[in-house]
Amino acid sequence: MYIVKNALRNIRRMWSKNILIAIIILIIGFSCVVSLSIKEAANTARQEGLDAINITASLSYDRQKMMQGMQPPTEGEQDSSTAEDMREQMRENMQNQNLSLEELETYAKASSVSDFYYQSTMSISASSIEAIESSSTQQFGGRPGMMQGEGAETSSFVQGDFSLVGISSASALSDFQDGTAEIVDGQFLDVDDTNTVMISEDLATYNSLEVGSTITLQNPNNESETYEVNVVGIYSQSTDQQAMRFQDPANQMYTSVATVDSIASASESKSSETALTGEISGTYVLADLDAYEAFSDEVYDLGLSEDFTVQSMDVNQYEQSLAPLENLADFANTFFLVSIIVGGLILVVFQFLRIKERTYDIGVLRAIGMSKFKISLQFICELLMITTVSLVLSLGIGAATSVPITNQLLANQSTSTSEVAMGNMPGGMAPGMSENSEQNRGGFVENSIQSVSSATNWKVVLEILLLGVALTIISGSVATVFIQRYNTMKILQQG
Amino acid sequence: MSELATKDLSFYYTKDKPILQQLNLTFERGKIYAIVGKSGAGKTTLLSLLSKLQSPKEGQIIYEDTNIETINADRYRSKNIGVVYQAYNLLPQWNAIENVVLSLDVAGWKDGDKKAYAKSLLLKLQIEESDLYRPVHQLSGGQQQRVAIARALSYNPSIILADEPTGNLDKATEKEILTIFQQLAYEENKCVILVTHAASVTSIADEVYRLTR
Ligand SMILES: Nc1ncnc2c1ncn2[C@@H]1O[C@H](COP(=O)(O)OP(=O)(O)O)[C@@H](O)[C@H]1O
Ligand SMILES: [Mg+2]
Numbered sequence: 001m002y003i004v005k006n007a008l009r010n011i012r013r014m015w016s017k018n019i020l021i022a023i024i025i026l027i028i029g030f031s032c033v034v035s036l037s038i039k040e041a042a043n044t045a046r047q048e049g050l051d052a053i054n055i056t057a058s059l060s061y062d063r064q065k066m067m068q069g070m071q072p073p074t075e076g077e078q079d080s081s082t083a084e085d086m087r088e089q090m091r092e093n094m095q096n097q098n099l100s101l102e103e104l105e106t107y108a109k110a111s112s113v114s115d116f117y118y119q120s121t122m123s124i125s126a127s128s129i130e131a132i133e134s135s136s137t138q139q140f141g142g143r144p145g146m147m148q149g150e151g152a153e154t155s156s157f158v159q160g161d162f163s164l165v166g167i168s169s170a171s172a173l174s175d176f177q178d179g180t181a182e183i184v185d186g187q188f189l190d191v192d193d194t195n196t197v198m199i200s201e202d203l204a205t206y207n208s209l210e211v212g213s214t215i216t217l218q219n220p221n222n223e224s225e226t227y228e229v230n231v232v233g234i235y236s237q238s239t240d241q242q243a244m245r246f247q248d249p250a251n252q253m254y255t256s257v258a259t260v261d262s263i264a265s266a267s268e269s270k271s272s273e274t275a276l277t278g279e280i281s282g283t284y285v286l287a288d289l290d291a292y293e294a295f296s297d298e299v300y301d302l303g304l305s306e307d308f309t310v311q312s313m314d315v316n317q318y319e320q321s322l323a324p325l326e327n328l329a330d331f332a333n334t335f336f337l338v339s340i341i342v343g344g345l346i347l348v349v350f351q352f353l354r355i356k357e358r359t360y361d362i363g364v365l366r367a368i369g370m371s372k373f374k375i376s377l378q379f380i381c382e383l384l385m386i387t388t389v390s391l392v393l394s395l396g397i398g399a400a401t402s403v404p405i406t407n408q409l410l411a412n413q414s415t416s417t418s419e420v421a422m423g424n425m426p427g428g429m430a431p432g433m434s435e436n437s438e439q440n441r442g443g444f445v446e447n448s449i450q451s452v453s454s455a456t457n458w459k460v461v462l463e464i465l466l467l468g469v470a471l472t473i474i475s476g477s478v479a480t481v482f483i484q485r486y487n488t489m490k491i492l493q494q495g
Numbered sequence: 496m497s498e499l500a501t502k503d504l505s506f507y508y509t510k511d512k513p514i515l516q517q518l519n520l521t522f523e524r525g526k527i528y529a530i531v532g533k534s535g536a537g538k539t540t541l542l543s544l545l546s547k548l549q550s551p552k553e554g555q556i557i558y559e560d561t562n563i564e565t566i567n568a569d570r571y572r573s574k575n576i577g578v579v580y581q582a583y584n585l586l587p588q589w590n591a592i593e594n595v596v597l598s599l600d601v602a603g604w605k606d607g608d609k610k611a612y613a614k615s616l617l618l619k620l621q622i623e624e625s626d627l628y629r630p631v632h633q634l635s636g637g638q639q640q641r642v643a644i645a646r647a648l649s650y651n652p653s654i655i656l657a658d659e660p661t662g663n664l665d666k667a668t669e670k671e672i673l674t675i676f677q678q679l680a681y682e683e684n685k686c687v688i689l690v691t692h693a694a695s696v697t698s699i700a701d702e703v704y705r706l707t708r
Contacts, residue, residue, distance in 0.1 A: 002600035013588045364584045368646070369573025370601045488548050491584060 003374060007381040018386055021350055025390035025471065026397075028343030029464060033398025035332035035339070036463050037455035038406050042329035045452055046322055055286040056174070057295060057312040059107065059304065061097040099308070104282035107302050112294040115285035120166040120260040120278035123159045127226060128216040129207040131161035132250045160220040163252045166260030166278060167191060171285070173254065175237060186211035186233035191256045198233035202250035210234070215253075219267060221274035227263050229255065289315070325452070328409055340467070344474055351475035355379065355482045362483055363491045372483050379479035384472050391468045399456035407451045496560070497521040498653055498686040499545065503554035506540060513708075514540050518554070520704055524653060527680045527687045529697045532706030538690045539581075541706065542658050545688070546578050547571050559653075573602045577647030579657035583639045587632035591617050591642045594631060595649050602650035616645045620675060637668035644675060654686045655679055661693055673699050 011018050101118065108116035167173055169191055175181035176188065185204075189196050199209060209215070211231055219225035237249065260278040267276040286292045296310040355362075365375050504518040514537040522528055532538050543549050544556060547568045556563045563571060572578070585594045595613035617627055620641040626634055631642055640660065647655055660676070661669040677699060679685045689696055697703055 002597075006597070006600075009589075009593075361586060364586050365601075367572070367578065367580060367584050368598050368601050369569045369571070371569045489543060491548070491580060 003378045003381055007378050007385060010378075010382055011385060017354065018382075021347070021354070021383075022386050022390045024343065024346055024350065025387055026394050028339055028347070028471075029391045029394030029467070030398050031339035031343070032336055032467055033394055033456060033460060033464060034402050034405055035336035036460045037398065037402035037457075038332035038409070039329045039336075040457055040460055041402075041406050041452040041455040042322070042325045044457075045325055049318055049322065051288065053314050053318055055289065055292045055312055055314045057284045057286055057292060057310050057315075058282060059099060059104070059284075059299065059308050060311045062307055062309045098279065099282070101280050101282075103304075104280065107299045107304060108282070108284060110284075110295055110298040110302060112286060112291040112298055113284050114287045114291070115171065116282060117167070117169040117172040117285075118257070118280055118282040119168070119172050120257050120280050122164040122166070122260050122263065122276055122278045123220070124162050124164050124263075124276060125160040125218045125220040126162055126215055127218045127223075128214070129203070129209065132202055132206050132248050158220045160218075161251060162217070164197070164217070164260060164263070165252055165254050166257040167254060168257050172283065176235070181235050181237040183233050184236045186231070189232050189254060189256065192258070193232075193256055194258045194262055195227075195229045196232040196255060196259070197229045198235055198254040199231055200250040200252065201234055201236040202248075203253075204231070204234045206250075217263070219274060219276055222267075222271065225267060225270055225274075227266070229253075229259065286312075324410055328406070344471065347471060347475050348478050351383065351478045352482070355479050359486070359490075362486055363488070366486065366488045367491045372486070376476070376480040376483050379483070380472065380476035383475055383479070387468050387472050391464055395456070395461060395464055398460075402455040403452060406455050410451065497557075498524050498559060499688075500557045501544075501554065502557060504544065504551050504556065505553035506537070506544060506551055515544075515706070522654070522686050522688055524686045525680055525684045526701040527676060527689065527699060529700035529703045530688065530690045530706065531692055531697055531703060534692065536706040536708060538692075538706060539658060542578075542656055542688075542690050546576055546656055573598070574650060575652055576654045576656060577650070577652040579640070579643045579647050579655065579660055581658040581662060583643040585631045585639060585642055585646070588630050590628050591622055591631055591634070591645070592627050594642060595646050598646045598649050604650065613645070613649065616649055617642065620645050621671070636663045637665075637672070640664065640668075640672055641675070644672070648679070652685075654688065656688045656690070658690045659692075660689055661691065661696055669695060 101120075104118060105116070107113075170188060171177060173181070176183075183198070184201055186198075189198050197215065199215075204210065209231055211234060213231045215229050215231065217227045217229060235254075257278075264276055264278050267274075284295060286295055292310075292312060292315060299308075299310060300306065362375060366372070499522040501518050501520045504515055504520075505513065506515040507513040518541075530538050530541060544551055547556075547563055547566075550564060558566070558571070558575060566575070586597065589597070592610055592613045595616060596609045599609045599613070614627060618624065622638060622641055622645075626638060631639055634642065640663075644655075644657075647657075655676070657676070660672060664672060673696065676687050676689065680687045680701075689700065691697065
């Protein structure tokens with residue numbers, strides 16, 4: 001086909017002008033490859049990351065929802081409810097915030113749940129040992145730090161210096177699973193035993209305790225009420241996650257749920273006024289994101305009140321870790337659109353000027369009887385060749401550089417995001433989540449995705465191919481319109 | 496039978512100013528025709544009608560018994576007539592051979608060594624071998640005129656039309672070019688139509704049509 005041959009000849013003849021167009025297309029193409037690759041990287045990272053993480057979830061009371069449900073009537077509407085009524089209602093709601101073990105176990109029967117365990121946490125004192133007092137303890141959780149305004153009866157209730165955490169199974173202590181904590185002496189407690197505890201290395205040293213020692217626990221509200229437990233294990237825990245706790249984690253003793261239950265019932269039989277109680281929090285293990293989403297629906301079918309929601313620190317945290325990448329993907333999206341539009345416009349203008357410059361050539365071709373269709377075809381053919389070469393090059397360069405570019409942008413992005421994230425740390429966590437969330441709070445910034453391994457994939461190639469076709473059609477139609485409107489009589493007037 | 500004829504041909508750009516009125520002209524093969532007239536008389540307009548760059552307002556142009564209105568304009572220009580434009584209208588960046596081969600391609604010539612054929616044609620029209628491969632904008636007016644003639648002849652049309660073919664040439668070159676037209680008419684049996692206002696061109700014509708308004 002002589003049109004192809006002539007197109008090649010024209011490209012060669014007008015090398016310098018065509019190289020300029022080629023560079024413009026190369027830049028547009030490169031921007032598009034990189035931005036599309038970033039989007040792909042974000043998608044891939046999200047999917048792969050969620051596939052890889054172990055999801056644990058808990059049920060928590062949705063304060064926000066409760067507040068919404070109690071919003072005052074809108075203007076104009078007559079309603080008898082007053083501020084006093086609302087306060088009353090709120091107090092009532094507050095008391096229903098905790099789910100019983102029975103309820104928790106009901107939801108564990110959901111088909112999406114692969115494992116369920118729970119903790120029962122009791123605030124208690126000890127007569128034989130002393131608690132470690134860190135600065136944060138004094139600030140947040142010391143003896144005088146009582147909450148106000150919750151009613152006269154509760155304000156006289158004193159919190160203990162220690163937390164006795166009863167676990168239903170070893171998996172409830174995720175720190176021991178992931179290696180953040182480990183046994184340094186003795187052994188991990190048997191959850192079937194009662195009156196055995198594991199204590200922290202710090203607490204052991206502070207009170208000269210060792211495996212086999214006996215600790216005498218005491219009801220902080222009734223000093224005559226004591227319970228003896230045996231130390232079976234001493235653990236050490238990496239200290240970097242201890243910030244922002246109500247109580248020094250060293251004052252946490254781990255035991256079986258049975259121990260907490262037996263202390264609670266013994267205490268109840270002495271006096272219901274001062275009885276020690278365990279606060280139960282359940283954790284649901286879900287195989288994957290699909291299971292997590294299924295669980296989020298299933299709980300309501302199993303009768304959970306709408307005031308509660310399924311929460312997963314793992315998912316929240318993972319999504320937060322994706323934030324830099326997703327911000328980048330958003331940015332890439334905008335960048336993609338801008339480069340397409342700006343690039344497309346530049347190309348149209350350029351193609352127009354280029355054709356205008358070749359008006360004489362068009363006249364010559366018309367004069368010797370070349371059809372408008374074939375002339376348009378030749379111009380499109382020229383552009384298609386330039387576009388193809390440029391886009392193939394931009395794909396090559398883009399594929400080679402998109403990973404390092406994404407990672408570099410991500411590094412910049414992470415720094416700025418983590419600054420923001422530190423400022424916006426989520427506030428009041430529901431009680432059931434405190435164990436996990438507090439340990440993770442400090443850690444999530446470092447966990448955010450900082451690099452991607454692949455970016456350009458076949459989808460990007462396909463999109464660039466479509467882009468090439470689109471660019472060619474757009475600028476090709478500029479040529480076609482110009483040629484169609486060309487008045488052949490001009491040839492004679494050139495004389 | 497005439498190769499080309501006009502029948503009651505009328506043309507105007509604006510109705511109140513007719514350019515051509517009821518024109519009846521005949522053109523035959525083997526003859527040279529001169530179309531003369533003052534500047535603005537409508538010579539170029541007539542050429543544009545004969546080469547189907549625009550259409551008559553009234554009357555017809557008959558090519559070998561066919562009204563050219565029924566023929567595709569691109570096909571007519573690329574196969575049936577060869578036009579040597581006043582400004583030559585060659586592709587300036589292309590060399591002589593490429594310009595000629597382009598016309599052959601557009602005319603739909605498929606086979607044969609088109610380059611060799613173009614080269615022999617150009618050599619016959621006295622283009623130096625060394626000038627064949629230079630972009631035509633580097634050639635002199637006379638040389639470009641010859642390349643334009645070669646292009647018009649290349650696909651072997653029966654009619655050659657030329658607008659002011661000697662307009663930009665010196666006396667000696669003019670004589671050479673006119674000799675070529677004589678050869679075309681008398682040796683190759685073409686119908687040669689020259690639009691001109693030069694007496695030297697008129698002098699070689701077999702028939703002279705004068706346009707007046
Ligand atoms: N495209 C056009 N539109 C309007 N008037 C035109 C156009 N081309 C030529 N004319 C007018 O038609 C007349 C004939 O022009 P033309 O055929 O070029 O004359 P010639 O070639 O004999 O000098 C002139 O008066 C010219 O002004
Ligand atoms: Mg004229």
